[in-house]
Amino acid sequence: MKVKHLKKWKNELITCTMCGYCKNVCPTFLDIGWDSGSARGRNVLAYGMLTEELEPDEVAALRLYQCTLCLDCLRRCPSKVNVPEIVEAARADIVDAGLATAAQKEMIDTVKQAGNIYGTTETRVPPQEGDITLFLGLEHLFSHFLHFLLHFLRLLCTQNFLIDQTHY
Numbered sequence: 001m002k003v004k005h006l007k008k009w010k011n012e013l014i015t016c017t018m019c020g021y022c023k024n025v026c027p028t029f030l031d032i033g034w035d036s037g038s039a040r041g042r043n044v045l046a047y048g049m050l051t052e053e054l055e056p057d058e059v060a061a062l063r064l065y066q067c068t069l070c071l072d073c074l075r076r077c078p079s080k081v082n083v084p085e086i087v088e089a090a091r092a093d094i095v096d097a098g099l100a101t102a103a104q105k106e107m108i109d110t111v112k113q114a115g116n117i118y119g120t121t122e123t124r125v126p127p128q129e130g131d132i133t134l135f136l137g138l139e140h141l142f143s144h145f146l147h148f149l150l151h152f153l154r155l156l157c158t159q160n161f162l163i164d165q166t167h168y
Contacts, residue, residue, distance in 0.1 A: 001097050005089035006050045009082075013047045016040065016081045022073035028066045036063045039073030039083040046090040061099040064090050 006013075022039035023029050029038035036045065042064060048054025064087055073083045094100075100108065110119045 001049065001052065001055055001093070003049050003090075003093040004096070005092040006046055006086070009046070009086045009089055010050060012081050012086060013043055013050060015079050016043045016077075017079055019078065021076045021078065022083065025072040025076050027068055027070060027072075032066070036060075037066060039067075039077075042067060042087050042090070043081065043083060046086050049090060049093060056094055056097060056099060058099065058101075061094045062101060064094060065101060065104075 018040055020040060023035075026038045029035075029041075031037070035041040036059075045054065045056070045060050045063060049056055049060075054060065067084070067087045069084045069087065071084055074080070077083070107117055111117055114120060
């Protein structure tokens with residue numbers, strides 16, 4: 001597999017001394033216990049992809065996507081290897097290769113069908129009058145949450161008041 005996003009990180013990848021300081025703080029390593037689930041392991045995966053010694057598969061993609069990008073590895077690294085940026089570059093190359101988790105594939109299909117990640121066709125809630133004024137702004141970004149919130153407020157026996165969104 002040819003990579004394009006990882007190329008600029010070659011020097012960082014070979015700077016890693018494999019000291020392991022990143023392992024002790026990595027939440028996914030602490031959870032799964034495999035080296036491939038640590039920052040150091042992800043560096044090895046990325047370097048293998050860069051040198052074409054590793055053909056990424058679903059397991060490699062999963063390990064790269066399990067990274068929470070919490071930055072603890074970067075804070076602890078004595079060589080200051082920017083593992084989160086390397087992981088993001090490796091993820092971009094994984095996507096370019098067509099590898100995605102089942103959840104990502106489902107989300108992609110949902111976006112293609114509904115035009116949003118929630119799978120709903122209705123993205124706006126009409127203005128309403130009531131006891132509580134609720135303005136979230138950027139309603140299109142929170143449509144799923146807004147429907148949930150309105151339902152919750154109705155359960156509390158309140159009448160909601162929504163102002164139509166103003167476009168500038």
